[in-house]
Amino acid sequence: MRNAGGPARRAVIGIAGAAGEAVTYLGPASWQGVATTYVRAIQDAGGAPVLLPPILDGDSVSAVIARLDGLVLTGGGDIGPSCYRQPPGEVVLGVDPDRDRAELQLILEALALHVPVLAICRGMQMLNVALRGTLVQHLADHPAHFDTDVAARHVVTVRPDSLLRRVTGVSSFRVNSLHHQAVLDLAPGLRVSAVADDGVVEALEIAGRDDVLGVQWHPELLTNDPRQAAFFAWLVMTSAARR
Ligand code: MN
Secondary structure, eight states, X not given: OOOTTSGGGOOEEEEEOEEEEEEETTEEEEEEEOOHHHHHHXXXXXXXXXXXXXXXXXXXXXXXXXXXXXXXXXOOSOOOXXXXXXXXXXXXXXXXXXXXXXXXXXXXXXHHHTOOEEEETXXXXXXXXXXXXXXXXXXXXXXXXXXXXOSOOEEEEEOTTSHHHHHHOOSEEEEOOBOSXXXXXXXXXXXXXXXXXXXXXXXXXETTOXXXXXXXXXXXXXXXXXXXXXXXXXXXXXXHHHO
């Protein structure tokens, strides 16, 4: 009999990545990948992480989702405003149409197949956009949110009857804030499970479902705090239970 925590039982968690350019020993090269912090957070929580490139085409997304136990959507550049039926404003940073397209499909197929989802920062915004919500394109009126400091920066208040409350066990905590955009119109079916003191949406979930969580901050940068590591433990546990 295999150990319950052994390799046969490891949940396979896809981590949706970004594209970039780097200088390598062969000269300039484009890459597709994710920050190490996400990978470590999943593996430390007992999951088996796999990296998902942002140029996945439609058939590839479907093939990948069918084989995943769980999904992490990560941070990154702004979501193209055309994804939520808006013209681009004055400040739009780092839009990647391939990544937008792949992630919109990843979310919709994961939700349809009940593959558990942890949606972080841009990922939480993607969750809202995928379900036909809209975004604040440039969070200029809330400078406290668009920060480069990875340490905890502002307080969020957690809704009492939320999945977020059950996962973290707390009613408020301090989080980091590295986001340039935010939720504007909430998509149908979503509910806000945490807000900042200025009203900015900081967490989302789906009423009646315990397999989807979105957070506007970056728990993968705060995993020394058990309440932040709890997100990855929740995802891995929920994904393993679903198998
Ligand atoms: Mn914030």
